[in-house]
Amino acid sequence: MFERDYFMRMIGQMAQVMGQMMGLRKERKQEEALLVIDDLFNQQFRMNAKLIRSLSDADLVRIMTTNGVVETANLHAIALLMKEEAEILDELGRPDQSYISRLKAFHLFIRLSLLDAPALLRTPSEEAADLAVKLNVYELPAATKLLMFEWYEADKRYDQAENVLHELLEDGEVQGGEADEFYRRLLLLPDELLSGGGLPRGEVIEGRKRILMDKEGLGAE
Incomplete structure (x- = not known):
């Protein structure tokens, strides 16, 4: 009270x-x-x-x-x-x-x-x-981008979370494994939730494929 x-x-x-x-x-x-x-x-x-x-x-x-x-x-x-x-x-x-x-x-x-x-x-x-x-x-600090990534995902704005994730990858602030975990979490969600968050399942699958290819490419080097 x-x-x-x-x-x-x-x-x-x-x-x-x-x-x-x-x-x-x-x-x-x-x-x-x-x-x-x-x-x-x-x-x-x-x-x-x-x-x-x-x-x-x-x-x-x-x-x-x-x-x-x-x-x-x-x-x-x-x-x-x-x-x-x-x-x-x-x-x-x-x-x-x-x-x-x-x-x-x-x-x-x-x-x-x-x-x-x-x-x-x-x-x-x-x-x-x-x-x-x-x-x-x-150009926001890495700490801000990391918070934004967590917030956008929690807020079910998956397309915006993905955009920030790509910036973090380019900046070297997250690794391919962390990005893969993001896409794996999304794949567990229903189609309507993914579409409502601006990232349909097909785009999630494609995004994960790119991350896995990048990881394999780095491993080959």
Whole structure:
């Protein structure tokens, strides 16, 4: 009951904060909006804003885990604030800083989606999908691509998972055996699920054939 009440309070608080941010941005008070975000970080999450920004997404998940239970509402709120921060930094002409905030928010939303966390204002997967579009212009780090690959597969977007997998193979971040395992997992799924995920069974079979041929070619060398 307490967790449910806390979650509902967080939804109300974040809806209010997002409205406040929108108002400040419309009034061109971006610096003031950034201060509001700092204040929220300092007051709400038992950590100061500087520490939250310095920690990795994985570290934030660990810190927000108590007795094996992840405090998803807090993580979702942090991700929302970082997403908003990135938009404000863009408006202030600070693309390098906005990229850092946006990327961390992206990682957090993906992790929340993989945890099947409930929606705050929207589902974590919907939030992550928005950020994926924004980040599409960048060459993303390997750690981000690995998270995206896991997320797309879990989200049943198999065609997009395959696209990221090919990038990871080209980058040398995964090996042929791991790619083969991906296709083998897909072959266990029903045809309608594969088609719905943009990767019909025939394409899965062809993809696996290419991976096996590549592995054999490397072995021959």
